[in-house]
Amino acid sequence: MPPRRAYHHGDLRTALIAAADAIVREQGLEGFSLREAARRAGVSPGAPAHHFGSVKGLLTEVALLGYDELARxxxxxxxxxxxxxxxxxxxxAHGYVRFALDHPGHFRLMFxxxxxxxxxxxxxxxxxRALNGLAAAACAFDKASGQTEGRIFGTWAAIHGMAHLILEGKAQYLFGTASADAVVDLALAALLARLPSPPD
Amino acid sequence: MPPRRAYHHGDLRTALIAAADAIVREQGLEGFSLREAARRAGVSPGAPAHHFGSVKGLLTEVALLGYDELARxxxxxxxxxxxxxxxxxxxxAHGYVRFALDHPGHFRLMFxxxxxxxxxxxxxxxxxRALNGLAAAACAFDKASGQTEGRIFGTWAAIHGMAHLILEGKAQYLFGTASADAVVDLALAALLARLPSPPD
DNA sequence: GATGATATCTGAACACCGTTCAGATAGGCG
DNA sequence: CGCCTATCTGAACGGTGTTCAGATATCATC
Incomplete structure (x- = not known):
């Protein structure tokens, strides 16, 4: 990453987002700093301010990229x-949890x-957009129970709770070193067993 | 909080924990700093290191207090x-969510x-200890579904997910400005409606 | 009670952080 | 060409957590 020759970067905004995204991916949220992002983009510490106002603005862009990735x-x-x-x-549910474990920095940032x-x-x-799919699946699956928003939010909360608790190391109190997939399967078994009969 | 007269504090460890707990309660986790805690205890910035090693040590104590409060x-x-x-x-579920909203700084810190x-x-x-009760309730309620750890974790995840999503403002996309209690009731209606028949 | 060992706390230093801002520089446009 | 505006610099400011030699107090032992 050699220092730029030109005084003006050309596309600093994009470069800073890419740098910030990389830092969060490599070092997590605690390893991130605005100055480090500026350094990676080969630019002075004051430069990001013009494009993003403050560190929140830049991190918001990274969080948005995280939602895209979650949707994937x-x-x-x-x-x-x-x-x-x-x-x-x-x-x-497995995808949601895997996203959290594959991209812990992004996941934490998003929330x-x-x-x-x-x-x-x-x-x-x-x-x-990222949760549209989850909403559709929850409604298709759970036709009989509660009203729509309740169904979506209940499903989201259950899945999100698994991801968050597993990521932050809280599942190990119950499951030791069991794999995340195994933990999710066990929790789903309990939550879905209540279903009267599998639809269609 | 006048400056101490004695060179030695007497019970600095306890005083620092109390100060840190108060900061987290008043200003949240972002408003916390080790130096501010030292200031409130009327002590130099280097003093906490001897008792807690680093800022993590002190925040761990605050998190432990948070678990006690959650248990309550x-x-x-x-x-x-x-x-x-x-x-x-x-x-x-309502208690868990209310704790998160009453003590957002502690809740975030704990996870x-x-x-x-x-x-x-x-x-x-x-x-x-805090979750023992939740475990007991989940097992008593959910006798038929899955194995024990799965039942406990599934219930915990669903409730924790509601609390986390509501606290971080994600429920408003679905429910606008509805109260947290209303949101929890709707989600519970969807999640519990799957129950074949109410036990006992 | 005096003496020495040990725990406790100070205060200055260090490196880093986010933010601000006057001024240098470049590109776009008349 | 010359001007205008957006962009970026680089130094400054006040803040942070951590370190550490040295000052101070407490405690155990004589």
């Missing part, structure tokens, strides 16, 4: 039309409302 | 023996494995 993890189960609705929910510009309108859009 | 929020539903098992789980000394043995003890 959740897509395959939906595209497989041969799967039952219950199977789809199952596979999305750190203090580190991010919560009021960015794109933020709501992207999270809605 | 979860206790009443268990003590009410007239309640059905489902009702107990319901009330514990920030980067900010805390994860390997502190007391950490596992206290979290186990």
């Amino acid at each position: 993890y959740l897509a395959p189960p939906l595209e497989d039309t041969t799967e039952s609705a219950e199977g789809t929910v199952r596979r999305m 750190r409302s203090d580190a991010v510009d919560r009021d960015d309108p794109r933020y709501g859009d992207v999270s809605a | 929020y979860l206790a009443p539903p268990l003590e009410d023996t007239t309640e059905s098992a489902e009702g107990t789980v319901r009330r514990m 920030r494995s980067d900010a805390v000394d994860r390997d502190d043995p007391r950490y596992g003890d206290v979290s186990a």
